[in-house]
Amino acid sequence: xxxxxxxxxxxxxxxxxxxxxxxxxxxxxxxxxxxxxxxxxxxxxxxxxxxxxxxxxxxxxxxxxxxxxxxxxxxxxxxxxxxxxxxxxxxxxxxxxxxxxxxxxxxxxxxxxxxxxxxxxxxxxxxxxxxxxxxxxxxxxxxxxxxxxxxxxxxxxxxxxxxxxxxxxxxxxxxxxxxxxxxxxxxxxxxxxxxxxxxxxxxxxxxxxxxxxxxxxxxxxxxxxxxxxxxxxxxxxxxxxxxxxxxxxxxxxxxxxxxxxxxxxxxxxxxxxxxxxxxxxxxxxxxxxxxxxxxxxxxxxxxxxxxxxxxxxxxxxxxxxxxxxxxxxxxxxxxxxxxxxxxxxxxxxxxxxxxxxxxxxxxxxxxxxxxxxxxxxxxxxxxxxxxxxxxxxxxxxxxxxxxxxxxxxxxxxxxxxxxxxxxxxxxxxxxxxxxxxxxxxxxxxxxxxxxxxxxxxxxxxxxxxxxxxxxxxxxxxxxxxxx
Amino acid sequence: xxxxxxxxxxxxxxxxxxxxxxxxxxxxxxxxxxxxxxxxxxxxxxxxxxxxxxxxxxxxxxxxxxxxxxxxxxxxxxxxxxxxxxxxxxxxxxxxxxxxxxxxxxxxxxxxxxxxxxxxxxxxxxxxxxxxxxxxxxxxxxxxxxxxxxxxxxxxxxxxxxxxxxxxxxxxxxxxxxxxxxxxxxxxxxxxxxxxxxxxxxxxxxxxxxxxxxxxxxxxxxxxxxxxxxxxxxxxxxxxxxxxxxxxxxxxxxxxxxxxxxxxxxxxxxxxxxxxxxxxxxxxxxxxxxxxxxxxxxxxxxxxxxxxxxxxxxxxxxxxxxx
Numbered sequence: 001x002x003x004x005x006x007x008x009x010x011x012x013x014x015x016x017x018x019x020x021x022x023x024x025x026x027x028x029x030x031x032x033x034x035x036x037x038x039x040x041x042x043x044x045x046x047x048x049x050x051x052x053x054x055x056x057x058x059x060x061x062x063x064x065x066x067x068x069x070x071x072x073x074x075x076x077x078x079x080x081x082x083x084x085x086x087x088x089x090x091x092x093x094x095x096x097x098x099x100x101x102x103x104x105x106x107x108x109x110x111x112x113x114x115x116x117x118x119x120x121x122x123x124x125x126x127x128x129x130x131x132x133x134x135x136x137x138x139x140x141x142x143x144x145x146x147x148x149x150x151x152x153x154x155x156x157x158x159x160x161x162x163x164x165x166x167x168x169x170x171x172x173x174x175x176x177x178x179x180x181x182x183x184x185x186x187x188x189x190x191x192x193x194x195x196x197x198x199x200x201x202x203x204x205x206x207x208x209x210x211x212x213x214x215x216x217x218x219x220x221x222x223x224x225x226x227x228x229x230x231x232x233x234x235x236x237x238x239x240x241x242x243x244x245x246x247x248x249x250x251x252x253x254x255x256x257x258x259x260x261x262x263x264x265x266x267x268x269x270x271x272x273x274x275x276x277x278x279x280x281x282x283x284x285x286x287x288x289x290x291x292x293x294x295x296x297x298x299x300x301x302x303x304x305x306x307x308x309x310x311x312x313x314x315x316x317x318x319x320x321x322x323x324x325x326x327x328x329x330x331x332x333x334x335x336x337x338x339x340x341x342x343x344x345x346x347x348x349x350x351x352x353x354x355x356x357x358x359x360x361x362x363x364x365x366x367x368x369x370x371x372x373x374x375x376x377x378x379x380x381x382x383x384x385x386x387x388x389x390x391x392x393x394x395x396x397x398x399x400x401x402x403x404x405x406x407x408x409x410x411x412x413x414x415x416x417x418x419x420x421x422x423x424x425x426x427x428x429x430x431x432x433x434x435x436x437x438x439x440x441x442x443x444x445x446x447x448x449x450x451x452x453x454x455x456x457x458x459x460x461x462x463x464x465x466x467x468x469x470x471x472x473x474x475x476x477x478x479x480x481x482x483x
Numbered sequence: 484x485x486x487x488x489x490x491x492x493x494x495x496x497x498x499x500x501x502x503x504x505x506x507x508x509x510x511x512x513x514x515x516x517x518x519x520x521x522x523x524x525x526x527x528x529x530x531x532x533x534x535x536x537x538x539x540x541x542x543x544x545x546x547x548x549x550x551x552x553x554x555x556x557x558x559x560x561x562x563x564x565x566x567x568x569x570x571x572x573x574x575x576x577x578x579x580x581x582x583x584x585x586x587x588x589x590x591x592x593x594x595x596x597x598x599x600x601x602x603x604x605x606x607x608x609x610x611x612x613x614x615x616x617x618x619x620x621x622x623x624x625x626x627x628x629x630x631x632x633x634x635x636x637x638x639x640x641x642x643x644x645x646x647x648x649x650x651x652x653x654x655x656x657x658x659x660x661x662x663x664x665x666x667x668x669x670x671x672x673x674x675x676x677x678x679x680x681x682x683x684x685x686x687x688x689x690x691x692x693x694x695x696x697x698x699x700x701x702x703x704x705x706x707x708x709x710x711x712x713x714x715x716x717x718x719x720x721x722x723x724x725x726x727x728x729x730x731x732x733x734x735x736x737x738x739x740x741x742x743x744x745x746x747x748x749x750x751x752x753x754x755x756x757x758x759x760x761x762x763x764x765x766x767x768x769x770x771x772x773x774x775x776x777x778x779x780x781x782x783x784x785x786x787x788x789x790x791x792x793x794x795x796x797x798x799x800x801x802x803x804x805x806x
Contacts, residue, residue: 172806240805249569
């Protein structure tokens with residue numbers, strides 16, 4: 001008798017974690033029953049063959065990311081994990097409502113912070129935390145943004161803890177990335193394992209680029225009747241360059257670099273082969289600091305001189321707006337439930353992870369004392385950089401982070417080390433549990449909030465690891481939301 | 484379309500065409516060596532002013548210090564394609580990407596040694612596939628015209644260079660079998676042996692070879708054919724620019740004059756008045772056209788940031804947080 005992949009279902013070790021596919025007693029969760037049935041009919045070699053075919057497909061299509069800080073240019077594929085993650089319609093509805101609430105509240109918060117600043121006077125959020133945030137751009141106070149939209153694109157990271165409850169771990173409100181993998185993972189999955197799609201009613205994710213284009217066109221200033229939208233990329237050495245090209249192509253817009261644009265007479269133009277062409281909306285994937293060498297970093301070669309003055313005059317739209325970093329600062333994050341309550345009068349639907357803000361003397365004392373149990377994060381970093389996982393780190397690192405926190409309390413927060421949920425992953429010809437998170441993508445046009453049904457499930461492929469970032473060896477799964 | 488994108492497509496296309504030419508040249512010279520091994524056929528393939536220490540064939544195929552080696556051309560074409568992948572079809576990008584991957588595999592050099600003929604044939608087929616895909620999968624609008632201009636300018640340049648460098652093979656008229664082999668090699672280097680045979684159905688003679696490669700109106704490797712196609716595309720690009728109220732630039736006139744040289748030239752006159760001189764005139768016209776296309780369409784204005792600090796720019800690009 002040939003061995004079946006199903007045999008590994010029986011041997012699967014839950015490891016004491018909340019598992020996405022299995023109940024605590026080892027039974028397959030109802031919405032995974034079809035998948036388990038399929039797996040039971042396949043030999044491990046069959047599954048591995050599909051896994052290899054998927055990886056070859058990513059390689060051939062050049063779906064790669066450049067490893068950060070390595071401009072010499074290693075291109076790697078994100079490891080793809082063949083076993084899909086499945087989310088029920090009911091669970092998704094709650095996620096969707098929770099994210100919509102969060103994005104609306106954060107946009108009201110950003111508008112307030114850059115206008116009346118009522119929340120500063122309310123005493124609910126320490127004013128120095130907001131005004132001292134690295135992402136706060138005081139020079140943009142009073143600048144109107146079209147339709148009051150600050151965060152056109154949001155990618156929030158959700159995790160489940162040991163109880164199976166979803167929490168928001170962080171919001172990415174500046175240049176969230178990864179959505180191209182959502183679409184590509186689905187495409188590759190259909191190619192290498194078409195049979196399983198017949199068993200499920202899965203909501204499609206291909207609509208994202210068109211939804212994004214609708215949002216970008218919606219925020220064009222009224223002076224543009226047929227707006228020209230462009231995507232501004234830092235260029236080919238950026239880690240997410242593939243995504244920039246993917247989105248520009250899918251939306252049918254030009255992908256520009258800073259040197260392709262110039263400002264003349266309070267208008268942004270791009271240099272084309274038949275002369276200058278006016279630009280109305282810029283979907284930028286460049287940090288605030290680099291957008292305009294006249295305004296921020298004088299040494300920036302990536303930006304466009306005069307862009308910000310033009311933006312301030314309302315003659316060009318920029319998405320996401322400038323200064324959204326104040327709202328995804330990890331210390332401000334701790335106050336998002338308060339922010340939701342303050343602006344919407346509602347309780348948060350998706351809870352935050354308990355967060356200790358080192359800027360607060362009492363909480364700082366707690367962090368310093370319990371550093372070995374906590375995850376410490378720098379408030380401004382992303383991609384898994386600038387982070388300490390207390391229980392996994394040696395004592396020397398604890399000391400190092402204690403020193404850093406004392407030197408710069410505003411720069412750090414800490415959270416309890418979560419027992420992140422696990423999902424079966426195809427490793428060494430068998431199913432093995434790996435920790436996962438979920439990054440849904442949310443679009444906001446001023447009226448509507450659209451959450452793409454799916455999102456990116458990131459997997460910490462190293463056994464026992466809690467870090468899912470691609471820059472740190474994380475992989476990705478196709479993520480299905482059932483209709 | 485964006486000047487930068489047009490510029491990158493232009494050079495991508497040139498490198499693809501250049502790689503095809505280099506591959507064919509290596510392949511043919513290898514055969515030539517087998518037939519008449521007493522002569523050094525390799526050294527004349529090295530441009531004047533360059534000394535190659537070691538194997539010329541390796542230098543042409545994969546030496547990093549030769550920017551026009553086959554492998555370097557493919558690498559540069561692929562790098563450029565990666566930067567403008569939103570402007571070309573996925574099929575084109577994937578073909579170039581996979582070719583590049585297969586050339587950079589550690590086993591690639593072993594394959595070259597084992598079956599050089601098969602290797603070059605495969606590489607050429609894939610590169611020609613890229614060109615075919617450009618024709619079949621892109622709209623024949625601006626980006627495609629830049630790809631065309633670059634391909635035909637490069638091809639015309641390569642054919643004149645071939646006549647220049649392999650001219651020595653055409654001059655030794657002894658009526659021996661070896662001569663025939665050499666003359667055939669010149670035709671094969673331009674991928675024209677079958678075309679020539681079908682067109683003339685006559686014995687191979689040096690003057691006819693020159694006529695065929697320079698002046699033939701219908702064969703796609705000839706200088707005349709290439710200039711005709713390039714000038715048609717330049718005309719369309721210039722008209723677009725003029726339509727937008729801008730100066731169309733001098734490239735249309737320059738390529739028109741170069742076309743006149745090969746459209747109204749006769750091979751006996753050319754040989755009488757000096758073959759090398761004629762080639763020189765055509766080559767300098769081609770260089771002017773390329774410069775003028777670049778100045779008018781590919782550079783909107785001098786961009787200091789693109790000239791200096793390239794490495795610094797790479798670091799800044801990489802630093803941009805993608806959350």
